[in-house]
Amino acid sequence: xxxxxxxxxxxxxxxxxxxxxxxxxxxxxxxxxxxxxxxxxxxxxxxxxxxxxxxxxxxxxxxxxxxxxxxxxxxxxxxxxxxxxxxxxxxxxxxxxxxxxxxxxxxxxxxxxxxxxxxxxxxxxxxxxxxxxxxxxxxxxxxxxxxxxxxxxxxxxxxxxxxxxxxxxxxxxxxxxxxxxxxxxxxxxxxxxxxxxxxxxxxxxxxxxxxxxxxxxxxxxxxxxxxxxxxxxxxxxxxxxxx
Amino acid sequence: xxxxxxxxxxxxxxxxxxxxxxxxxxxxxxxxxxxxxxxxxxxxxxxxxxxxxxxxxxxxxxxxxxxxxxxxxxxxxxxxxxxxxxxxxxxxxxxxxxxxxxxxxxxxxxxxxxxxxxxxxxxxxxxxxxxxxxxx
Numbered sequence: 001x002x003x004x005x006x007x008x009x010x011x012x013x014x015x016x017x018x019x020x021x022x023x024x025x026x027x028x029x030x031x032x033x034x035x036x037x038x039x040x041x042x043x044x045x046x047x048x049x050x051x052x053x054x055x056x057x058x059x060x061x062x063x064x065x066x067x068x069x070x071x072x073x074x075x076x077x078x079x080x081x082x083x084x085x086x087x088x089x090x091x092x093x094x095x096x097x098x099x100x101x102x103x104x105x106x107x108x109x110x111x112x113x114x115x116x117x118x119x120x121x122x123x124x125x126x127x128x129x130x131x132x133x134x135x136x137x138x139x140x141x142x143x144x145x146x147x148x149x150x151x152x153x154x155x156x157x158x159x160x161x162x163x164x165x166x167x168x169x170x171x172x173x174x175x176x177x178x179x180x181x182x183x184x185x186x187x188x189x190x191x192x193x194x195x196x197x198x199x200x201x202x203x204x205x206x207x208x209x210x211x212x213x214x215x216x217x218x219x220x221x222x223x224x225x226x227x228x229x230x231x232x233x234x235x236x237x238x239x240x241x242x243x
Numbered sequence: 244x245x246x247x248x249x250x251x252x253x254x255x256x257x258x259x260x261x262x263x264x265x266x267x268x269x270x271x272x273x274x275x276x277x278x279x280x281x282x283x284x285x286x287x288x289x290x291x292x293x294x295x296x297x298x299x300x301x302x303x304x305x306x307x308x309x310x311x312x313x314x315x316x317x318x319x320x321x322x323x324x325x326x327x328x329x330x331x332x333x334x335x336x337x338x339x340x341x342x343x344x345x346x347x348x349x350x351x352x353x354x355x356x357x358x359x360x361x362x363x364x365x366x367x368x369x370x371x372x373x374x375x376x377x378x379x
Contacts, residue, residue, distance in 0.1 A: 045370075046370035046371070046372075047370065047371060048368050048369065048370070048371075049369055049370065049371040050337060050342070050364055050367075051337065051364060051368075055368055058368070080255060083251055083255060084248050084251045084252055084255070085248065118335075118336060119335070119336075119337050119362060119364055120335065120337075120361045120362055120363065120364075121334070121335030121336075121337075121338075121360065121361045121362055122359075122361055125279070125361070126279075127279040128277050128278075128279065162258065165255060165258060165259060165262075166258060166262045168259075169262050169263055169266045173266070173270075180270075180277075181275075181277045181278045181279065182278040182279050182280050182282070182300060183279045184279055184280075184345055184361060184363055186363070186364060186365050186366040187365075187366045188366060189366040189367070189368065197365075197366050197367045197368070198366075198367070198368040198369070199368060199369035199370060201370060202368050202369070202370075
């Protein structure tokens with residue numbers, strides 16, 4: 001039964017109709033969650049004992065950084081799915097996620113730079129965390145332009161998927177960069193193993209903002225994947241009926 | 244799983260293995276060259292030649308900050324070794340005693356003449372009033 005469900009869902013047509021069914025709910029819930037969390041974080045949490053008010057950009061910076069890496073992992077999983085089972089939808093997802101990933105990485109870099117000016121006293125330093133995140137951004141751009149440079153879509157999909165898998169090595173490097181090397185960037189405040197080193201009154205809106213931002217970015221991915229389906233299946237009769 | 248898919252799985256694992264081992268070897272050989280700064284202990288162990296521009300990071304030793312007109316001097320410590328820093332200019336707002344700092348400067352007579360002083364903060368965030376009760 002699960003197999004049948006996956007098979008059905010993997011057809012672009014079913015996917016499209018399911019996306020339409022759930023899109024507005026996901027969007028609305030995420031928008032409300034993010035708006036509440038960021039208002040809570042910006043206006044109703046106390047100042048930080050060291051950084052004062054400037055720490056509040058955490059409610060944008062951390063969600064964006066988290067998503068920039070999560071989206072890459074999603075791309076890698078889709079790539080593996082495509083390469084092994086040749087599921088077309090997975091290939092569409094890979095190229096649909098790439099620009100959204102580039103966008104979140106860009107937000108992470110910019111918000112980090114803005115945060116760095118009042119706290120570190122600099123907006124850019126070549127430490128391991130910042131540099132590896134910049135590499136992630138360049139990788140996203142490279143993957144997008146590689147895919148665009150092919151006129152043969154199927155060839156582009158295969159090459160893209162292989163490159164995404166090779167590039168996935170950068171994700172653990174970004175994650176562990178602050179532990180393996182000395183960096184200007186601080187270590188992680190939220191980890192799976194230890195108690196968060198961020199006070200609960202600041203942590204709850206942060207978790208809310210990560211969840212809300214996650215949902216909003218998922219909405220972008222859904223729209224972007226719809227666009228890919230339209231481009232790639234434009235000659236199919238069901239697409240013509242849909243439009 | 245059918246044999247074609249099995250072969251694809253193996254080739255993906257193969258590519259992963261190669262990229263992981265390749266990058267690991269590169270990172271291993273670069274080793275501490277990827278470090279953003281030296282600690283005072285590393286500075287002592289490595290015999291850095293003088294007149295070389297380096298970055299040193301650590302904590303600002305409590306009670307070591309002295310200000311004279313536009314010049315500020317302080318000691319960076321990692322609680323084992325320490326090094327004196329002289330800097331002319333404005334330090335970041337977060338710069339204070341007992342907190343993190345990274346300086347870029349030239350090492351001369353065991354003193355660093357800094358060109359740039361950056362504040363490094365840690366991953367702890369809390370409201371100001373809780374800090375008092377949590378002082379352990």
